[in-house]
Amino acid sequence: MDRLTRALAPLALATVLGASLIACSGEGSGGTGETAAPATSEERVTTNSTPVPGPADSAINIPVAVADRWDKLGGEKSDLGRVTGPVTVVEGGSITDFERGSIVLTPSGRAFVVQGEILTSYLEAGGPAGALGFPTADEATTDGGWISVFENGTIAYLDGQPVVEIR
Known part of the structure; x- marks a missing residue:
């Protein structure tokens, strides 16, 4: 029986410590043991951030996802340049403006570059809060220009003219 007691002692200790840790985790939140609600999209966008040169x-x-994307593009030396001002929170995501374009962060945390005449047309159409919604891919080249795909349509810049199509 002495061997069995020695073998079970660590298990009993782990059980008691585990129960204590669970009980302690509720302290400071009303003592109920409940965990805090997950952060909303707006809280994630505004609180999970990092400073960059402006x-x-x-x-x-x-937002960290935007900073990571900007850094992968080359940071200050990228086609976007430096950040020009504070982040604009919109529809559960955000828009971060740079010297030569923007990075749009979707509510799911994906960061897409929108720039040039496509950005101008996108903002005129209401940006993420407009009929087009958020981008779903980065701008791509196409015959005669560029195209960006959004949740509810596309914007193409072809032969010097923007073409907005909303589905």
């Missing part, structure tokens, strides 16, 4: 060497906080 105008006049100031630091601007932008």
Whole structure:
């Protein structure tokens, strides 16, 4: 019996410690043991951020997913350049403006580049809050220009003219 007691002692200790940890996790939240509700899309966009260089060497906080995407594109030396101002939270996502374009963060956390005449047409159509919704892919080249695909349509820039199609 002495061997059995020694063999079960670690299991009993682990059980007691586990129960204690669960009980302690509820402290500070009303003592109910419940966990906090997950962050909303807006909270994720605005609180999960990192500073990057902005105008006049100031630091601007932008969502981590946007900063990662910008960094992969080349950061300050990319076609986008530096951040120009604070992030605009919209429809559960955000738009971060750079010197030569924007990165749109979707509610699911995906970051897409929108720039040039396509960006101008997208913003005129209401951006993410408009009929087109969020981008679903990066801008791609096509015969005679560029095209961007959105949740509810496309914007093409062909032969010097924007063409907006909403489904």
